[in-house]
Amino acid sequence: MEVSTDGIVLKARPYGERDMILTLLTPEHGRITVLARSVGKNKKQSVLYAQNFVFSHFVLFKGKGMYVVNSADVHEAFYGLRQDLSRLALAQYFVDVAAKSGAETDAAALCSLLLNSLYLLSSTDLDERLIKLVYETKYCIIEGVFPEVTCARCGKQPAKWSFRDGFCCEECGNGYPITQGMISALRHISQNEGKKAYLFSMNDDSVHYLSKLLSDYVSFVTDTDFLSLEYYRSLRITL
Ligand SMILES: [Zn+2]
Incomplete structure (x- = not known):
């Protein structure tokens, strides 16, 4: 049986002398494993x-x-990624996260999120930290694990985020403190599609804090410590 599909390589590992086994993310068939002969x-x-x-x-x-x-037939190789170590490390983290998506995931939505994010990393000078925030938030939304950005108990404006219980206001529960600026950014990301989702700004401290929080949340929901994320962080400190 012949199958014709677009696909992004999430993982490539050698198989025997010259073959490779690729994990692809495809819009119609989700994540599939394929054997690529004589590409070693x-x-x-x-x-x-x-x-x-x-x-x-x-x-x-x-x-x-x-x-x-x-x-x-190669559509896009994202050559720009190979010229920037930090952006390359972030792209590796993005595919590692995509490789954790569930069987029920809307694969077409995830493909489009991954392609948009890789394109922006590779071909524009948009702040990579904002690209990361959008990728992580949208990934969690697509996976159905991103809570609504209001207090889960009373519906008021949230001030804290508990990974287990969702967002909550000052009175209703406990969690990591989040500011109004961060809430606006999360709402902007969740309410906008395509490139528009990436167009917002935040002060440096908030970007740093929210970026850490979202990575921790992605680790929490996927139950994974991403080595590529640790590598990315080590680069950001030394660069
Ligand atoms: Zn409340």
């Missing part, structure tokens, strides 16, 4: 589609076992 180290010219982040159109053959790549 000896054939440098043909391996572009088998690298992380690369977005291609695939023709796959499904036999008894896993999908096998028949052909692949």
Whole structure:
């Protein structure tokens, strides 16, 4: 059976001497694992589609076992990422997070979020920290694990965020303190689609604080400590 689909490489690992096993995120089939033959180290010219982040159109053959790549046409390789260590590390974190998405995820929405975020990281000078905030927030919304940004008990303006219980106002519960500026940013992100979601501003301290909080929340909901995130943070400190 032949399957024709767009896909972004989330993970690529060697398999035998010259083959690779790719984890793809596809809009129609969700996350799938495919075997890419003869793309290993000896054939440098043909391996572009088998690298992380690369977005291609695939023709796959499904036999008894896993999908096998028949052909692949690269749509976008996000070359810009390779020129900036910090943005490259962030892109790696984005695909690692996408690889944790659930079986019920709206894969088309996640593909579009990932592509938009990689494009902005690779081809624009938009503040990468804002791209990260949007990616993490939207990821949690798509996964159905982002709470409504009002007090979960009384509906008032929230002032705290509890990872277990959601947002709450000053009176109704406990959690990490959040400011009105951060609430506005989270509402802006959740209420806007496409590139518009990334267009907002916040002061440096708030960006730093909210970025840490959202990463911790993504770790919490995926039950994962992301090595790529630790690497990204170590770069931000030394750069
Ligand atoms: Zn309340």
